[in-house]
Amino acid sequence: MTSDDLIEMNRRVAFALWNVASQTGTPKALSPRLIFPELRTGDIRVSEQEARLLWCTMLQETSYYYAVEAPTAETYIQSGTKPISARTDLALYESLESGFKRVANIEFKAHSSTLKHIKKDAEKLIRERITGNWFHLLSAANSATIPRLFEKFVAAFTACSSHVRNDVDIVFSICVLRNRQMLTRRFIYRQGQGDFVDQIKSFFSNSDAWVVIIP
Numbered sequence: 001m002t003s004d005d006l007i008e009m010n011r012r013v014a015f016a017l018w019n020v021a022s023q024t025g026t027p028k029a030l031s032p033r034l035i036f037p038e039l040r041t042g043d044i045r046v047s048e049q050e051a052r053l054l055w056c057t058m059l060q061e062t063s064y065y066y067a068v069e070a071p072t073a074e075t076y077i078q079s080g081t082k083p084i085s086a087r088t089d090l091a092l093y094e095s096l097e098s099g100f101k102r103v104a105n106i107e108f109k110a111h112s113s114t115l116k117h118i119k120k121d122a123e124k125l126i127r128e129r130i131t132g133n134w135f136h137l138l139s140a141a142n143s144a145t146i147p148r149l150f151e152k153f154v155a156a157f158t159a160c161s162s163h164v165r166n167d168v169d170i171v172f173s174i175c176v177l178r179n180r181q182m183l184t185r186r187f188i189y190r191q192g193q194g195d196f197v198d199q200i201k202s203f204f205s206n207s208d209a210w211v212v213i214i215p
Helices: 001-019 050-057 114-125 145-159 196-205
Strands: 065-076 083-098 097-108 131-138 169-178 180-191 211-213
Touching: 001 050, 001 131, 001 169, 001 180, 001 211, 050 065, 050 083, 050 097, 050 131, 050 180, 065 097, 083 114, 097 114, 114 131, 114 145, 114 169, 131 145, 145 169, 145 196, 180 196
Parallel strands: 097 131, 131 169
Antiparallel strands: 065 083, 083 097, 169 180, 180 211
16 A cells, blocks of 8 residues: 555545535535534534545445454553553555455544544554554634644654654645645654654644645
8 A cells, every 4th residue: 555545545535525515504416425414502513433434435446445443453551551452443454365464544533632532543553563544634724723733743643752663654634624625744754764753843843845635
C-alpha cells in the first residue's frame, strides 16, 4: 500500500462527506444514502462513524479487504493495569497467496477531541509498525481551529515518543464539512535519522506544506 492510495481514498471519502444530506435537508445528485441524523435539540449530529462507514463503502470498489475494530498486534495499558490488545478502527489488508496481509491501520476522530483520546490512537499508530492513516472530521473551522488541533497532535505524539522504536509512517487528513476543504500531509520518520519530537513539531508547525483539497 502506498501513501498515494491512502490520500486518494481520504479524498474520495471527503467528497462523499461533503455531499451527505442532513435529516432535514435535500439530498444532492451525488449524495450517498447515508444522512446526518437530527438530535432532539434540532442540531445535526456529525460523528466519526459517518467517515468510517463511507470509508468501508468506498473500499468495496477497491482491491483491498478490511476489518473493523481489528485487534492490535501489540498489547497496551491504556486503562486498568493489565496489558491487553487494543482495537484499530479500520484495518486494511491485501490478499496474497499466503493469506491476508495487514497493510494499514486507520484511526478516525471527530471534532476537537481530547488530548487523552488523541494520545491513545497516536500510541497505536506508532507501535503497530505498519502504515497509519489518521482521518479527522470537523463540522466547521475558523482560523484558530486547525492550529489548536495541531497543538494537541504535537502534545500527544510527543508524549508517545518513548514508544518510537521503528520507522513511523502516517498520512494525516483533516476534513472540514462546512468549509468544504481537506488538509492532508504524510509524516515519515526514519529510525535513527534525527529526533522524533523535533520532527513532529516541525511537521505540524509548517502549515504551508499541507495540501489543501477542495471540491
